[in-house]
Amino acid sequence: MTDNAKPSPAAAAEVARSDIRADGTATGTGDRPRPRLVLPALCITQITSWGVLYYAFPVLLPHLTAETGWSGTAATGAFSAALLVSALVGIPVGRVLDRRGPRAAMTAGSALGTASVLAIAAAPNFYVFAGAWLFAGAAMAGTLYPPAFAAVTRWWGTDRVRGLTILTLAGGLASTVFAPITAALIEHMSWRAAYATLAVILAAITIPAHALALRAPWPPAPDVPHAAPQPETGAKPTRPVARTRPFVLLAIALTLSALSSFAVVIGIVPLLHERGATSTQAAWALGLGGLGQTLGRIFYAPFARRTGVTTRTSVLIAAGGITTAALAVVPGPVTLLIVLAIGVGMVRGNLTLLQATAVTDRWGARHYGKLSGLLTAPVTIATGLAPFAGAALAGPLGGYPGLFLTLAAVSVLSAVLAVGGTPRTPAAT
Secondary structure, eight states, rough: OTTTOOOOOOOOHHHHHHOOOOOOOOOSSSHHHHHHTTTHHHHHHHHHHHIIIIIIHHHHEEEEEEEEHHHHHHHHHHHHHHHHHHHHHHHHHHHHHHOOSHHHHHHHHHHHHHHHHHHHHHHHHHHHHHHHHHHHHHHHHHSSHHHHHHHHHHHGGGGHHHHHHHHHHHHTHHHHHHHHHHHHHHHHHHHHHHHHHHHHHHHHHHHHHHHTTTTSOOOOOOOOOOOOOOTTTTTTOOOOGGGSHHHHHHHHHHHHHHHHHHHHHHHHHHHHHTTTTTTHHHHHHHHHHHHHHHHGGGGHHHHHHHSOHHHHHHHHHHHHHHHHHHHHHHOOHHHHHHHHHHHHHHHHHHHHHHHHHHHHHHHTTTTTTHHHHHHHHHHHHHHHHHHHHHHHTTTTTTSSHHHHHHHHHHHHHHHHHHTSSSSSSOOOH
């Protein structure tokens, strides 16, 4: 081709789709400015949605059970059921995101979340309380990370890692912001009034933010990179990605990793108690682990630039196993255990970004919502089951050090499975 020759229409379309202007204001479509309000709005709504729908519950749980007489196990079961519903509803929500974008799904999720939290606050008995949490689970599917990840992935195109990093840095502050707010509310009112107040905050922030900031046109889905040649006449069609061996192995690896990492989060406090830490010291370990989760995400982008997708996945999952094993075998002092808890949090923060980019790194962004929903569903189920699994296994394994060694072994197994979780021709990033 000479200097004056024009590229083919297909090549021009590809350039337009992947264009990022030097000032960083273009989207993956190349023909319209990137919606500037999307990322700030999503950062604020992720903090609020996670804070109200997720992190307020453990703060209010002791007061809830004391005032109602419901058992902590039953109340936690209702909360875990919400996570399971979120996993299942997330699959059809992902398909909607691919076709129509995030505005309708996230706005509806915010409205449903508000109604659900108000129903939780007003529940006259446990059955209504549990039913309201099921609706809250559906709201989680439309408001938490997966739909926000889909929005940033499509609008940010090849610059998605930077956008996802900023988003998860903000999301990691949800517990830092809303745990103290919830604790302050419960000092001055009942748990019901506290939940009602949080519902008002959720509605006031997230409904208008999602409805107004996500109005930009949804960019067309990019072509699948490294697409396989079309089969000859009479040949069997290529299997859907979700039924391929790499996808299944990746889903199993991420699910086992999530089960291990979230069981560790719940188990850090009782582990430190077994090692002689006070309740205050254990609480600091948990809180600083959350801070480590936020700080760890800063290092994901440079790490991703220097590693391949298979190496990156296996190394981060294995690192979770190593830090978990360290907590199991190090007897103290408490200061060192807190440092290790921060290390566990840093790894967990990277694993969140690893999951957010898993689909695009391997299969491109064309069907991100659908594939991400399928990949996230078992991970979310494992997250919901982790507290019960950890508590149930700690006794038979001789305490939390034995549990943490077992969880470390699960992480190592998932790291091995992740080696087979990448197709031979991964998507270009």
